[in-house]
Amino acid sequence: MSINYSFGLPLKHNFAEYVYYQGLFLPHEIDRILHFWDDKKTVEATVSDQNIKDDSLRKSSVMFIDDTDENKWVYNKLAGLAMNCNNERYWFDLLGFHQELQLTRYSTGDFFDWHMDFGPGGISARKLSMTIQLSDPDEYEGGDLQFMINKEVVNAPREKGTIIVFPSFIMHRVTPITKGVRQSIVGWVSGPPYR
Ligand SMILES: O=C(O)CCC(=O)C(=O)O
Numbered sequence: 001m002s003i004n005y006s007f008g009l010p011l012k013h014n015f016a017e018y019v020y021y022q023g024l025f026l027p028h029e030i031d032r033i034l035h036f037w038d039d040k041k042t043v044e045a046t047v048s049d050q051n052i053k054d055d056s057l058r059k060s061s062v063m064f065i066d067d068t069d070e071n072k073w074v075y076n077k078l079a080g081l082a083m084n085c086n087n088e089r090y091w092f093d094l095l096g097f098h099q100e101l102q103l104t105r106y107s108t109g110d111f112f113d114w115h116m117d118f119g120p121g122g123i124s125a126r127k128l129s130m131t132i133q134l135s136d137p138d139e140y141e142g143g144d145l146q147f148m149i150n151k152e153v154v155n156a157p158r159e160k161g162t163i164i165v166f167p168s169f170i171m172h173r174v175t176p177i178t179k180g181v182r183q184s185i186v187g188w189v190s191g192p193p194y195r
């Protein structure tokens, strides 16, 4: 039963476990982003904020997109989307990107098992997570970004260019790639502690 014992605060509810957007990046922009990939800058992905490699949780290659003048357009587009999405849905307190955008490559056998992007230490400021699907769905098999919503497993859209935004405390995973290569960008928007 619902009651209304108000503390006098303005209330807005429009929560969704995840939302997605299409068309923010044009195909030639996605191609430009894919050309950022530089094997010399690639590192094996780690988990949490401790630079821990845990092959049972995550296997993929990542590199970070420097926040330089040349790359600013990518940051700017994603920041705009994050602010609009936040105004539409979440009303979290956001401060901005405090960690570089991550370009991720999953080859056959790579995966990222169930996790939250939020946690203790250096990842405790993460509020919103964003993923850009950079690969065409028929370039790879497996590699689904999935959310755990109660006990249902829900697939995120795979279309190239789709941007999926979700609160960093939502459980998600990327299933193992069984064929081909999937690439994505992952960004985290930070904010002050929950209150
Ligand atoms: O590749 C993705 O779409 C998501 C990866 C992920 O969950 C992460 O890097 O935290």
Ligand SMILES: [Fe+2]
Pocket (backbone or CB within 6 Å): 115, 116, 117, 129, 172
């Ligand atoms: Fe994640």
